[in-house]
Amino acid sequence: MIELYPGRPKEVVLTLYPSLKTWDFLHLIFPLLLKAALMTLILTVVAVGNGIIIGTFCGIGRLARNPFIRFLTAIYVDLIRGTPLLVQIFMVYFGLPPIIGAIVAKLGLGDGNPIHIPSFPAAIMALSINSGAYVTEIIRAGIQSIDRGQMEAARSLGMTHAQAMRYIILPQAMKRVIPPLCNEFIAMLKDSSLVSTIAMEELVRKGQIIATTYYRPAETWFAVAVIFLLLTLPVTRLVALLERKLKTGD
Amino acid sequence: MIRVENLHKYFGRLHVLKGITNHVAQGEVVCVIGPSGSGKSTFLRCLNLLEEPSAGRIFFDNVEVTDHRAIDVNEVRMEIGMVFQRFNLFPHLTALQNISLAPMLVRGLSREEAEARAYELLDRVGLREKAQSYPDQLSGGQQQRVAIARALAMRPKAMLFDEPTSALDPEMIKEVLDVMKMLVAEGMTMVVVTHEMGFAREVADRVLFIDDGVIVEEGTPAEIFNRPRQERTRDFLSKIL
Numbered sequence: 001m002i003e004l005y006p007g008r009p010k011e012v013v014l015t016l017y018p019s020l021k022t023w024d025f026l027h028l029i030f031p032l033l034l035k036a037a038l039m040t041l042i043l044t045v046v047a048v049g050n051g052i053i054i055g056t057f058c059g060i061g062r063l064a065r066n067p068f069i070r071f072l073t074a075i076y077v078d079l080i081r082g083t084p085l086l087v088q089i090f091m092v093y094f095g096l097p098p099i100i101g102a103i104v105a106k107l108g109l110g111d112g113n114p115i116h117i118p119s120f121p122a123a124i125m126a127l128s129i130n131s132g133a134y135v136t137e138i139i140r141a142g143i144q145s146i147d148r149g150q151m152e153a154a155r156s157l158g159m160t161h162a163q164a165m166r167y168i169i170l171p172q173a174m175k176r177v178i179p180p181l182c183n184e185f186i187a188m189l190k191d192s193s194l195v196s197t198i199a200m201e202e203l204v205r206k207g208q209i210i211a212t213t214y215y216r217p218a219e220t221w222f223a224v225a226v227i228f229l230l231l232t233l234p235v236t237r238l239v240a241l242l243e244r245k246l247k248t249g250d
Numbered sequence: 251m252i253r254v255e256n257l258h259k260y261f262g263r264l265h266v267l268k269g270i271t272n273h274v275a276q277g278e279v280v281c282v283i284g285p286s287g288s289g290k291s292t293f294l295r296c297l298n299l300l301e302e303p304s305a306g307r308i309f310f311d312n313v314e315v316t317d318h319r320a321i322d323v324n325e326v327r328m329e330i331g332m333v334f335q336r337f338n339l340f341p342h343l344t345a346l347q348n349i350s351l352a353p354m355l356v357r358g359l360s361r362e363e364a365e366a367r368a369y370e371l372l373d374r375v376g377l378r379e380k381a382q383s384y385p386d387q388l389s390g391g392q393q394q395r396v397a398i399a400r401a402l403a404m405r406p407k408a409m410l411f412d413e414p415t416s417a418l419d420p421e422m423i424k425e426v427l428d429v430m431k432m433l434v435a436e437g438m439t440m441v442v443v444t445h446e447m448g449f450a451r452e453v454a455d456r457v458l459f460i461d462d463g464v465i466v467e468e469g470t471p472a473e474i475f476n477r478p479r480q481e482r483t484r485d486f487l488s489k490i491l
Contacts, residue, residue, distance in 0.1 A: 153338035157352035158328030
């Protein structure tokens with residue numbers, strides 16, 4: 001049947017034949033879902049990437065000698081981990097526009113109307129800030145897991161605290177945080193589905209659209225779940241492999 | 251060279267050092283003995299400010315290092331090498347990198363200069379062929395010899411040893427003590443916390459017996475080991491010799 005309409009857009013075929021067989025339906029929607037999964041992957045990679053940058057600085061900040069820096073980073077972690085990601089997404093997407101609008105108006109540059117933030121940057125911002133908090137705790141734990149003697153040896157050679165961190169502590173800590181970072185990646189891969197609520201067309205949002213457009217939720221959600229599994233399973237296996245390797249290496 | 255005046259150290263409410271006064275002269279080898287928990291390691295760690303003294307003053311080359319406004323702690327530390335009981339080599343770096351890193355970062359040597367210096371030191375501790383080995387590929391004795399080379403690479407004016415052979419298997423103790431004896435022969439100023447009474451007897455110019463945070467007795471090895479004057483010294487020596 002599909003062969004009968006070569007070159008026809010899949011959406012058109014789907015609309016023309018509402019009573020497609022399950023396998024034919026799946027065959028048609030799978031490429032559409034895969035394309036949306038690419039967006040999920042992009043969101044996750046960028047968010048966790050930003051999260052690692054934020055988390056490295058804040059993780060060091062959590063252990064800083066300056067109590068003010070320790071306090072600020074602790075607040076950040078507590079706020080983010082203590083509130084639902086969905087609320088954080090809404091705060092960025094719906095909450096920030098009126099605030100930015102008001103600030104811009106104060107500066108005499110606008111009329112005070114909310115300044116809309118498009119879905120993609122809003123999603124990236126919310127997910128990055130969220131991931132940063134979790135990575136902060138991963139990095140902090142990684143640094144603290146390094147034997148105290150390492151810092152003492154480095155300092156006894158005349159290295160500054162910063163040099164010891166950069167050349168001695170962090171390289172060792174980074175190796176140990178790879179498995180928990182992969183777990184954070186898996187968690188973010190799944191949690192990024194929450195940005196479907198702000199019209200970000202990633203895997204879940206695409207699933208919603210397909211399921212409701214063609215009235216076929218059973219096949220659609222089954223397919224979405226399979227794609228999530230295809231994305232997460234390799235990472236899960238990688239973590240298991242790394243953990244075994246790092247246990248012997250070290 | 252190192253002068254200590256009325257040094258006190260508290261850990262919380264625990265009074266570990268209760269007023270230590272001493273002077274280590276240039277080229278002198280001082281061995282510190284005493285029961286565990288007596289404060290001898292803490293005393294040593296105060297000398298390069300790994301522990302911050304609670305009270306008292308420490309002078310290095312006539313500069314007061316306990317005066318934080320006047321000195322840079324890092325500049326003091328680069329002049330005082332330290333060797334730890336548990337080696338504390340950097341596990342992610344090769345023996346060569348362990349030795350050459352600090353001279354590059356702290357002394358500003360080029361990579362070529364630092365590595366040339368590292369190879370020279372590896373020769374002296376007899377481990378040139380282990381230059382590219384990582385610490386976990388070395389025996390305990392080899393690790394400690396690399397750790398000594400690492401400290402020497404900074405060309406320190408004095409060396410501190412914190413029970414350098416206590417974590418070693420018996421058959422590896424000699425190779426480390428031999429390296430230390432080489433340093434003694436070269437005239438290095440050394441403060442050695444140790445349980446190796448044979449070593450102390452052989453190489454020390456002076457022995458300090460520390461117990462309960464004070465120097466109970468000090469003297470030449472002959473005085474301390476053969477005719478100790480204090481009851482506590484006799485008591486301690488009778489238990490270990």
